[in-house]
Amino acid sequence: MAASHLFVCIILCTYYSVAHGGDDDEHGFVTVLTSRSFQPEAAECSTSRVNLEPSRATAFVPLAHRHGPCAPSSQTSEMPSFTERLRRSRARANYIMSRASKGTVSTLADDDDANVTIPAHLGGSVDSLEYVVTVGLGTPAVPQVVLMDTGSDLSWVQCAPCNSTACYPQKDPLFDPSKSSTYAPIPCDTGACRNLTADDYGDGCVTSGGGSQCAFAIEYGDGSHTRGVYSKETLTLAPGVTVEDFHFGCADDQDGSNDRYDGLVGLGGAPESLVVRTSSVYGGAFSYCLPAQNSEAGFLALGGAPSANTSGFVFTPMRVEVATFYVVNLTGISVGGKQLDIPPAVFSKSTGMVIDSGTVVTELPNTAYSALRTAFRSAMTAYPLLPPNDDLGVDTCYNLTGFSNVTVPTVALTFDGGVRIDLDVPNGILLEGCLAFQEAGPDEFPGILGNVNQRTFEVLYDVSHGKVGFRAGAC
Known part of the structure; x- marks a missing residue:
C-alpha cells in the first residue's frame, strides 16, 4: 500500500454534547438502548462524530480501538477474552502504581506552536482494549499499526528477520530495515545509547556487521518483554509531515501477550518518547480523543496547545x-x-x-x-x-x-x-x-x-x- 494512502481524511461533523463543569445534573440519569451500547457492534467504521478544531491541527492521523472495524486491518483471528484483556490491564495498572508511588517530579519541556494530527482507532483488529494509530516508518514509508501509550516512553516495532518463536504473529508484514534507505542502528558508544541505559531501557551491546550496536530491553507490567536494537529512522506522521531522526526499538525478541499490533508509540514524559524527542517542533504538547465505540474514529494530535484556541477546554x-x-x-x-x-x-x-x-x-x-x-x-x-x-x-x-x-x-x-x-x-x-x-x-x-x-x-x-x-x- 502506498504511503499516501495510509492516512484517512477527517470528516468534521456536528458537535456531540457531553456535559462538563458546573453544578450537579438536574436528574442524573440517562436511558440508553442496549442494542447500541452493550451488545457487539456492526463491523462498520464511521468518522462522522470526530470534532477536531481546524485551528489546532495542520494534518490528521486517525486513532481507533484495536478491536474495532476502524482499526487499519480486518480481524482474522479470535480476540482474547474479556477476562484476559482485563487481567492484562490490571497487571499493567499494578506496575504503574508501584512505580508512580516512588516517583519525583521531572523537568518539563519547552513549548512551540507547530502541530500535526493523526487519526486514531480502538484496536479491535489487533485484539485489544487499547487504541492504535497508523504511521509510516522508513523510506519508502511502510504502514505500521502501533499502540498509543502515554504510560511508556520507548517506541518500537517488530523487525525482520524474526522467526515465529522469537516474535509474535502480527497482522502486517514485519518491518524490514534492509529495505529502507534511511534506517541506521545506533552505535553502542554514543550519547543516545548511554542515555538509554541511564533511563533503564538499555540492554548492553550487540555485535553485527562488524560494529557494536546499542541494544534495548523493555519489561512491561503484564510480564511481557521486548528486546532488540536501538535504531533511528524516518517516521511519517501524515503526508508531508516527517520526523527525520526518530529513535525507536527494532525488536527481534518478544515474550508475552502482545496481540497482533505491529509495535508501540511511547507518549510518556521521558527523553525517549515521541513527545519529548519532537518537543523542539511541537513544544511537548499533544492531545488525543478516544472514540466511545469500536466503529468510531478519534485522533492523536502533536503540538498546538500553547497558542491555539482552547476555549472548549x-x-x-x-x-x-x-x-x-x-x-x-x-x-x-x-x-x-x-x-x-x-x-x-x-x-x-x-x-x-x-x-x-x-x-x-x-x-x-x-x-x-x-x-x-x-x-x-x-x-x-x-x-x-x-x-x-x-x-x-x-x-x-x-x-x-x-x-x-x-x-x-x-x-x-x-x-x-x-x-x-x-x-x-x-x-x-x-x-x-x-x-x-x-x-x-x-x-x-x-x-x-x-x-x-x-x-x-x-x-x-x-x-x-x-x-x-x-x-x-x-x-
Whole structure:
C-alpha cells in the first residue's frame, strides 16, 4: 500500500454534547438502548462524530480501538477474552502504581506552536482494549499499526528477520530495515545509547556487521518483554509531515501477550518518547480523543496547545512523575447528580491519578471506590447484579440480557481547580455491562484514570505549562 494512502481524511461533523463543569445534573440519569451500547457492534467504521478544531491541527492521523472495524486491518483471528484483556490491564495498572508511588517530579519541556494530527482507532483488529494509530516508518514509508501509550516512553516495532518463536504473529508484514534507505542502528558508544541505559531501557551491546550496536530491553507490567536494537529512522506522521531522526526499538525478541499490533508509540514524559524527542517542533504538547465505540474514529494530535484556541477546554494542574507518568489530583466524585461524601483527606493522602491511555479500567483508592460502588449499585437496583469474578478484577457487573434499554446514573469526576468532567454515558462508565472502575489499594496509593473514562473527550497535555485539559464531545 502506498504511503499516501495510509492516512484517512477527517470528516468534521456536528458537535456531540457531553456535559462538563458546573453544578450537579438536574436528574442524573440517562436511558440508553442496549442494542447500541452493550451488545457487539456492526463491523462498520464511521468518522462522522470526530470534532477536531481546524485551528489546532495542520494534518490528521486517525486513532481507533484495536478491536474495532476502524482499526487499519480486518480481524482474522479470535480476540482474547474479556477476562484476559482485563487481567492484562490490571497487571499493567499494578506496575504503574508501584512505580508512580516512588516517583519525583521531572523537568518539563519547552513549548512551540507547530502541530500535526493523526487519526486514531480502538484496536479491535489487533485484539485489544487499547487504541492504535497508523504511521509510516522508513523510506519508502511502510504502514505500521502501533499502540498509543502515554504510560511508556520507548517506541518500537517488530523487525525482520524474526522467526515465529522469537516474535509474535502480527497482522502486517514485519518491518524490514534492509529495505529502507534511511534506517541506521545506533552505535553502542554514543550519547543516545548511554542515555538509554541511564533511563533503564538499555540492554548492553550487540555485535553485527562488524560494529557494536546499542541494544534495548523493555519489561512491561503484564510480564511481557521486548528486546532488540536501538535504531533511528524516518517516521511519517501524515503526508508531508516527517520526523527525520526518530529513535525507536527494532525488536527481534518478544515474550508475552502482545496481540497482533505491529509495535508501540511511547507518549510518556521521558527523553525517549515521541513527545519529548519532537518537543523542539511541537513544544511537548499533544492531545488525543478516544472514540466511545469500536466503529468510531478519534485522533492523536502533536503540538498546538500553547497558542491555539482552547476555549472548549477545562484545565487542571498536571505534573510528571518518574519522568514517564502524567499525574493529576482527583478531589471528588458524583453519581446520579449527587456528590459522594468522601472525606477530602482520602484524596489528599493519595499521590494523585496517573492519566494512562493503555490502562482500561480506572483504579481508585479504597475509600473512594467503596463510596462509588455503593452509590452506583444503589442506582442500578433494577438490573441483576452478577456475582463477583476475581478473574475480571471488577466486582460490579450486570446481566442486561432481555432489557431493551437501561437507565444509567451519570458519573462525574472533579479535579484540582474545581474542574469537573461528566463521563460519557454509558460508554465512559460501563464496559460490557461492568462498572469501569476498580479498587487500587490503600488510600495512600496512586490511582489511574483509565481509557474507558476518557472516551469522547479530547485530553490535552500542555506539558510546558503543567496542565491537562478536557474538551467534551470531541469524537
